[in-house]
Structures are given as structure tokens and as C-alpha cells.
Amino acid sequence: DAKTTQPPSMDCAEGRAANLPCNHSTISGNEYVYWYRQIHSQGPQYIIHGLKNNETNEMASLIITEDRKSSTLILPHATLRDTAVYYCMLSGAGSYQLTFGKGTKLSVIP
Amino acid sequence: EAGVAQSPRYKIIEKRQSVAFWCNPISGHATLYWYQQILGQGPKLLIQFQNNGVVDDSQLPKDRFSAERLKGVDSTLKIQPAKLEDSAVYLCASSLVSGRTGELFFGEGSRLTVL
Numbered sequence: 001d002a003k004t005t006q007p008p009s010m011d012c013a014e015g016r017a018a019n020l021p022c023n024h025s026t027i028s029g030n031e032y033v034y035w036y037r038q039i040h041s042q043g044p045q046y047i048i049h050g051l052k053n054n055e056t057n058e059m060a061s062l063i064i065t066e067d068r069k070s071s072t073l074i075l076p077h078a079t080l081r082d083t084a085v086y087y088c089m090l091s092g093a094g095s096y097q098l099t100f101g102k103g104t105k106l107s108v109i110p
Numbered sequence: 111e112a113g114v115a116q117s118p119r120y121k122i123i124e125k126r127q128s129v130a131f132w133c134n135p136i137s138g139h140a141t142l143y144w145y146q147q148i149l150g151q152g153p154k155l156l157i158q159f160q161n162n163g164v165v166d167d168s169q170l171p172k173d174r175f176s177a178e179r180l181k182g183v184d185s186t187l188k189i190q191p192a193k194l195e196d197s198a199v200y201l202c203a204s205s206l207v208s209g210r211t212g213e214l215f216f217g218e219g220s221r222l223t224v225l
Contacts, residue, residue, distance in 0.1 A: 036214075043114075043201050043216030044153065087152060097166065098214065100145075100152030 003027070004088045009105045012082075018075040020104050022088030025069045032091050033064060034098060035073045037084040044087065044100075047073065078108045112136065114217035116202050122223045128190035131220045135183070135204030141165075143214065144177055144187050145201040153201055159185065189222075197224045 005023040012018040024033065035047040048055055048062045050071070055062045061074040075082055087103040115134040123129050135142050141160050145153035156175065158165040161182035170177065174193070179185040189196055199219040 041218075043203070043218050044214075045216070046213040049213075085152075097155065097158060100154070102150075102152055 003090050003099070004101055006086075006088055006101065006104045008102065009107070011107050011109055012075075012078045014080060014108050014110050015077055018073075018078040018082065018106060018108070020073040020075075020086050020088075020106065021070065022073070023070045024088070024090055027068050027090055028092070030092055033062065033068075033071050034089045034091055035060070035062065036087045036089070036098070036100075037082075038087070038103070039081075039084045047086075049091075078106075080108050080110065082106065083108045114202055114204055114215050116200075116217035116220050118220055119218065120221050120223075122225065123192055124225050125194055126191040128188065129192055129222060130189075131187045131200050131202075131222075133185045133187070133202030133217060135185070135202070136215055139204035139206055139215070140182070141205045142179055142185050143203040143205075144185070145203065145216075147199045147201055147219070149198070156187070192222075192224045194224050197222055 032049050032051050034049040036044040038044045048057055048060050050062045050064050064071045085103040085105050087100050089098045091098055117132050121129055143158050144156045146156050147153040156170045157167040157177045159179045162179045175189055177187045199221050201216055201219045203214040203216045205214045
């Protein structure tokens, strides 16, 4: 069973920030938070990951709460191409094994 | 850099027939994964290889599914005999053993329809 909880769907206006929440209240001390997305008919694509500090890359920002029980993926300026299913997952350091849940279906609206 | 290659992209068979899927990971990636994705669900791990050894096959239905990774590079996933519930997309992914990010790179998948 997936160890994370995400809303099944969200809408976001094009050009606005998309904030995707994830709850992981049973996270262990050595588990990383990973985010992937899957655009229709493609394989999942890595977005970002973090342990306890906030992270930013060219695609997104990851905000992890101080108690590490939840996190938020931020797409700063959503485009139509960001329409996808977004998966939040936990993985132990070095195990690289990901358990996918159902994710959040993000729809970016023109 | 070439990505993860999978073939065939689409396959339609009748139940009780057999099918095989092929995966060529990114060069230098020691770890290879096969996932099954049923429509409307997230991918489910079937088997994980490191080089040519199996790390985890706990969710592989071994009565009908088999996978091998000879020489630690390419891999094949076989289903024999197929059932209706095996209709899904079969995704192959690879990663470096000690990659900085632990990032998995996925192929586009092989879509199986069992009639």
C-alpha cells in the first residue's frame, strides 16, 4: 500500500502556480520524498526529491514541513503541458524502490 | 543520451497465448525495473534487477510471469499463459546503482491487450 495520501484531482489556471499537496504522516527518518509525473501515454518522469530541506530545480519546488509529515510540490507557472498525473512517493536512501499510489490528476485550464 | 527503449509498443493477444516484452536500459544503468500499470491505477513493481541478479520479485505472479536479464543489460518479461486481467501497460525503468538523485528513467511502455 502507498504510504502517501494525495487529492485525486486538481485544476489550475494556465500561468498560475500549481500547489500539489501530499501527506506522509508515517514517514521514517531515512525516507526521501519523491515526486514523479506521468503525462498521458508516456512513462513516469522524475521531477524532484528531498529529505527535509526545501528543494528547487528547473521544473519545480518541493516544500517539506518541519515535522516531515507533509509536503507540497509547486509548479511556479503552470502550462498546458503540465497537465498530468502527479505521484508523491517515499523511498529509503539507496533503495530506489518506488511504490506508486493513484496520484493527483492535475488539469491546467487555459 | 538515449533513453530506455521498449518493444513492442502495442500487442494484442488472446487469452492463454504467450507474449514477451523487451527492454534496453540506459547505458551504464545497473538497476532495471519492470512495472505493470493497469488503466486508472499507478504503476506496480513486478521485479527489480541489479546487474543480472534479482533484488525483488515479491509481486511477480510467478505461475505465469517470468523475467530475465542476461549479461546485466537487456531484459525480457514473458507472460505465459496470458489472462484477461493481464491487460495493462508494462513499463521498464532503469537507474544508476549509486545515482546522486535515485532517479528512475522510464520507457514509454508496452501496451498489452488480452482478448
